[in-house]
Amino acid sequence: MEKQPLILDGNRVADRIKERLKTRIGRLAERGIVPCLATILVGDHPSSATYVKMKGNACRRLGMESTAVHLPQSTATEELIAKIRELNENPQVHGILLQHPVPPQIDERAAFDAIDIGKDVDGVTTLGFARNAFGFAHYPSCTPAAILAMLDDYRIPIEGRHAVVVGRSPILGKPVSAMLLNRNATVTVCHSRTTGLADLVRLADIVVAAVGKPKFVQGEWIKPGAVVMDAGYNEGNVGDVDYEACARNASAITPVPGGVGPVTIATLLKHTVEAAERAVSAD
Numbered sequence: 001m002e003k004q005p006l007i008l009d010g011n012r013v014a015d016r017i018k019e020r021l022k023t024r025i026g027r028l029a030e031r032g033i034v035p036c037l038a039t040i041l042v043g044d045h046p047s048s049a050t051y052v053k054m055k056g057n058a059c060r061r062l063g064m065e066s067t068a069v070h071l072p073q074s075t076a077t078e079e080l081i082a083k084i085r086e087l088n089e090n091p092q093v094h095g096i097l098l099q100h101p102v103p104p105q106i107d108e109r110a111a112f113d114a115i116d117i118g119k120d121v122d123g124v125t126t127l128g129f130a131r132n133a134f135g136f137a138h139y140p141s142c143t144p145a146a147i148l149a150m151l152d153d154y155r156i157p158i159e160g161r162h163a164v165v166v167g168r169s170p171i172l173g174k175p176v177s178a179m180l181l182n183r184n185a186t187v188t189v190c191h192s193r194t195t196g197l198a199d200l201v202r203l204a205d206i207v208v209a210a211v212g213k214p215k216f217v218q219g220e221w222i223k224p225g226a227v228v229m230d231a232g233y234n235e236g237n238v239g240d241v242d243y244e245a246c247a248r249n250a251s252a253i254t255p256v257p258g259g260v261g262p263v264t265i266a267t268l269l270k271h272t273v274e275a276a277e278r279a280v281s282a283d
């Protein structure tokens, strides 16, 4: 009989993170503080609208506040930055999340960098990214942090192992590579110009898929016993790895849905609570 891999249950990990947050939210409430996440959605990208809604709902379910800013598709960079500055100045807002991607006329880097570092709960500013790369960020990007939280929760060793990350985006592939490196993994980062991708993935003890292409990572690329972390989320609830085929070789694998996604949201809530705690202690 075929050996089944361990299925890394993101809902379980997320529930544990949220359970631990309840006490901290209660302590803040005693001081009249409700942690508040502001989400900004520009345009009408359907899946982005869903993500933003899910994040707002998750805040409210845990007794946190969420304020949703929805700007039209035609928004200019300056208009978006003006809105971000308003949220920076608002003491009731502790975290700011600008949903990626933004419409093409917007300078996304300038918009991300307009977020106050104290409210950069998704590690998207240049300074937040750099601090993460140096290993002392308050708030690393949420999806990379979620991937590490899952490995840690399941006590999957990182040090000394070869991690192959497929994707190098500033919100996912690059920061997760830096975080794995900081935890003493040996890291190979692959991208669209990588040659011999399948052979590189075959060397991995830990594979992180962050490509944005459904079922991209093939089962025969997975070394027997490797751990497969699928950060992808594509239409039809499909990840970036071919789950059934990869599961045949993997020792552990994240499903989609129910893997990295729920832990990403729980991490965002955690960072927002931490930002509220820091704002209180700075008063």
Ligand code: NAP
Binding pocket: 143, 166, 167, 168, 169, 170, 171, 172, 173, 190, 191, 192, 193, 194, 197, 209, 210, 211, 212, 213, 231, 232, 233, 234, 240, 260, 261, 264, 265
């Ligand atoms: P992205 O910005 O589009 O980046 C995709 C990366 O994949 C790029 O670095 C690109 O390389 C690389 N790539 C594309 N085609 C490739 C190929 N044929 N071979 C090797 N590499 C290739 O995407 P992203 O924002 O990082 O998101 C990646 C995935 O994660 C998506 O499925 C997204 O929905 C998901 N996501 C999930 C969460 C969550 O909470 N679970 C959060 C954020 C994103 P180049 O740099 O060379 O173009």
